[in-house]
Each structure stands twice: as C-alpha cells, then as structure tokens.
Amino acid sequence: MLKTLQHTLFRRFTDNYIKKGTKMFKRNFNRGLNKSPVRLKKVDMAAWILCVPFIFGLYFFQIRPIIIGLSYSFCEMKGFSPIGFAGLDNFISVIRDTAFIKTLINTVMYTVWSLVIGFWVPIFVAVIVNELVHFRGTLKVMMYLPCIVPSLAASLIWYFFYQPGQAGVLNQVILLFGGEPQVWLQDKNLVIPLIIISMTWRGFGSTVVFYLAALQGINQELYEAARIDGAGIIKRAKTITLPHLAPIALLMFVKQIIGIFQIQSEPMLMTGGGPNGASLSLNLQSYYYMFNYFQTERALALGTITFAILMITNIFYFRIEKKLEIY
C-alpha cells in the first residue's frame, strides 16, 4: 500500500519535473533562436525584395487606380487629364441628372434580388450535397460547370434563352406546357430578376463548393452527440450546421453585395440598360459617361458614389465580423 503510494508520488514528481524542464528548455531555445544573429535586418530586406513584383502589381493595378479615380472625381477634366479643382460640382451634376435616382434604385434592386435568389440557394444546396452518397462528385462537377463558361458566353446563352416571341427557348418550353409566351427582357418589371437569374446560374457552383469545404470542417462527433441527445435532423442543422457556416456566409453576403452593386457587363450585353433604362446600373451608367459621352469627370464621380456606398457596407462588415470572432 505504502509502496504503491510512494511509487505514484514519485512518478508524478518526476513527470512534473520533466514537463517543467522541457518547457523551460523550449522557451530558452526559442528565445535563443529569436535573438540569434540570423534574424538581421538584412534578411528582412531580402524577403521584401522578393515581394517587389507583387507589391508593384498590387499598387499599380489595384490600389493606385482607385486613389487616382477618387481624387480625379473632384477635378475638372479635359479629356484624360485634370485641369483644375472642381469641388463637388461633378457630384452635383451627376446627382441632378434625371436618370440618377432611377439608376440608384435599379442598382439596389439588383442587389436585393441577388440576395433573395442567390444568397440562400448555395447554402441550401451545399448542405444537401454534403448529405449525398450517390454521384456526389459528378453532381458537384455538373454544378461547377457554368463557372467555367466565360461570363460573356454565359450572358449570351441566357440572352438566347430569353428571346421574346417564337424564337426564345424559354418561350418554346412554355408553349410546350400550354402557357402564354412572355417578352422576358423587354418587360421592365422582370428584367432585373432575369439578369440576376442568369448570373446566379453562372456563379452559384463555385459558392457551393466553397461552402462544402466549410462543411467538411465540422466535427462529426457534434452530430453524433446531438443525435444521441435526441435532436432531430432539422434541429441539428439549425444548431450545428448553420452557426458553423455563419462567418463564411457573412463574408459571402458582403462579397455578393460588393460584386452585384458594381454590376455592369451583364446588363450591357443583355439589354444595354433598357427597356427605357429599367436595367441601367450605376456602373453601367458610369461606363456610358466615359466611353459614349466622353465625360470622364462624371464617370469618375458616379464611380466614387458607388465606392462610398460600398465602403460603408465594408465598415459594417468588419464590425460584425469582429463580434462573430469573439464567439
């Protein structure tokens, strides 16, 4: 009895000793590494030199255009060069434009529709695909396929689908089931959701795969434990799956707002902003100012307004994200 007690005490003591010893050794070893003359400033410089191509690209192709664009929007422009300070004149002239309010509302509508159609679908589909055991890989590849189609070709495919009258593919399908043919893109109430559908078709596969990667990171034991405690399938999805996806869903949410708010090429290809300006977006209007009417300063002012709206969204995002990380 005494002997075993002694024995355990001795073992505990030695274990503790060894643990403490290794800890101290590690700490000293790391400190030694950090203070060793290998980490000179020269090494830092060499590392940053390797980064030069990247920093060049980031500055000149991502950051500088934004800075230049923002600052030129306060200038009076002659062709492509600023000739004087204009203050807020450009903004006032852009906002006074009769089409401005309508364009802004259109852009907001694009965003709203895209969130209604395109935000929850990938989450839902990813959760379902994650449950499948049959043909899972094949289905994933099929869903990802439209992402490979160049955006231009995707817009044109849907342009052919949406053609009014007998020529349109969708109208053919409707006629087959005995319905009335629609005018699709020429309907000013339908045009925005239709363009959003075509964009969702192209983009949702990659988002699904993204969410799937996140779903793979959920610890399987959580589900097991919840099941044994009597939680049903829906309850498990609500209490385990969705909270786990929340941070990524938030990021996707903001990215989608940023992306769709700057929608430009899709309406340009499919409708040209019509019918009667019903699908004109802020960025498309900015493009038209620049390359159709050659009013650089107005194009930049409109771009700056979009920029400001989206930066406010961004600030909200970073605030909410910080709160989420605490949990």
Next chain:
Amino acid sequence: MKAFAKKSNGIISSIELKNRKTQILYWCMFLICLVLALICFLPVIWIMFSSLKDISEFYSSPPTIIPKTFQPEKILIAWKQLKLGSYLRNTLIIAAGRIIFCIVGTGLAGYVLSRLKPKGTGGMMRILLWSMMLPGSVSLVAGYLQAVDFPYLHINFTNNFTYFWLGALGNAYYTLLFKSFFDSISESLVEAAKIDGCQELGIFFKIIMPLSIPIVVVIGIFTFNDSWSDFLMPYLLLKDESLKTISQLIFSIKMSGSQVSQDIYLVMVMMSMIPPLIIFLIFNKHIMNGINIGGVKG
C-alpha cells in the same frame, strides 16, 4: 443500400438511414440536387449542339429544342470566315503570360508572408485583406487612363499585351491562397532539410516547390479563366485587328451588330467556351481541392 452504411459525414447518420422515412427524405434531396445540376449542365450542352444545327433548322420557326441535325463542319466554316485562329492564339498568349506573371508575383509574396515573415508581415496581411474588399467601381476608368499613359514611365499600352500581363502580378486573393497553402506544409520537413545542410534557396526549390504543384495548378487555372473571360480591357486597349482576343470579338460583334449570321455567331460563342472546358475536365479534381485549400481559412 450498401452506400448508406458507408456514409460517414453530414447531418444524417448512417444509422438513421435504415429508417424508411429518412430514406424518402434522402431521395427527395437527391432529386433536388439532380434537377439543379441539370439546370446547370443542360444550357451548356444545348448551346453546343444547337449551334451545330443545319442552317435551315436553325432559322426554322418554331425552332427545335432538341436538334435534329448535327453538322460539325460548321466549325470549320466559322473558323475560316472569322479567322478564329488568330483570335484564339492572342487570347492564349495573354492567358499564358498572365499565368506566369501571376504565379511568380503572388507565389513569391505568399512564400515570404508564410515562411520568411519579415518585419511588417502583419501590416501587409491587413493591407491584403482590405484590398480584397475594396470596390473597384472607379478602377475601370482610372485603369484605362493609366494604361494609355502609364505613370512615371509614360508608356502607352494600347495594342500591347504587357499591360494585361503586369496586371496579373498583384492579386491579393491568390497571395492569401498561396500563403495558407505554404502554412500547411509541415515545419519538420524544412527542419530536416536544414539539418541535412540545405540552404534557404535549396529549401525553396527542392522542398517547397515540388510540394506546391497542386496550388500552382489551381491558381494557374483560375488565372486562365479570369483572363479568358476578360473582355472590357482588351476591348478598350487592343485596337489592332491582328491583336484582338476572342471574347473581345464576340463582344464587339454583339455591340456593333455587324454582318455575321446568327448561327455562325453561336458557333463562335461555343468555340470561346471550349478551351476552358477542356482544361476544367482535365483538372477538375485539382480545382475542387484548390477551393478546399482556400475555403478553410476563408
């Protein structure tokens, strides 16, 4: 039902799938997925087959949804009529250059941020995260301005591929992908190499490079797709007929409405889809895994 027993992940467990009700639920979910996958898949196939319809069938009213005729020789006709070869070649040259520039620029930066960690790494990471979220609503116009008259050097980049290549150097997202991949390479491998007397450069070329082939492939493919879809900048900058890209050609024909018959135009749209599709079919495993690499860290 053997497949059910093997199921190891997801909300529904394999034990529950022995239940009849759960099985019905499972097949309903399968059906939803199948329908969605077909919606994704069929338009692509449809455009391929219907562009190769016989011309009389193409213009018949009402048009046939399931094509009756199949004429692959229309590809040759379109190829000759529109001289697609030169456009495809230009697009490929731009894409290839962009891939090389992108991998060199972002790969090196990712390596530095992940392994070397010089002073200021934290600040750089913050800049990267912010620049990923920055809206580029003014950058098309401002980018065009600087392409016509590049700052400090005063080079005019019209009719020149170099501008597109240089633009691929600084992609924040791909740098983060590279960084998180390099982070996942085990430190003990590098330690072992160091003990065996490998220098810093040797470590990069002999250990890091061979291990990071998957991520290089993935980012190469992403860059290829980006560059293949891009049509606005080429449309603005490449004015010379012999330098135009295929997307630009499709776009300018759509905008100007020039005299190309609808069916030949569709063949051209189809041709612009084929190279990315071939690459996707070859590398689709890599692409799916690549998103996993990036997905873990967001």
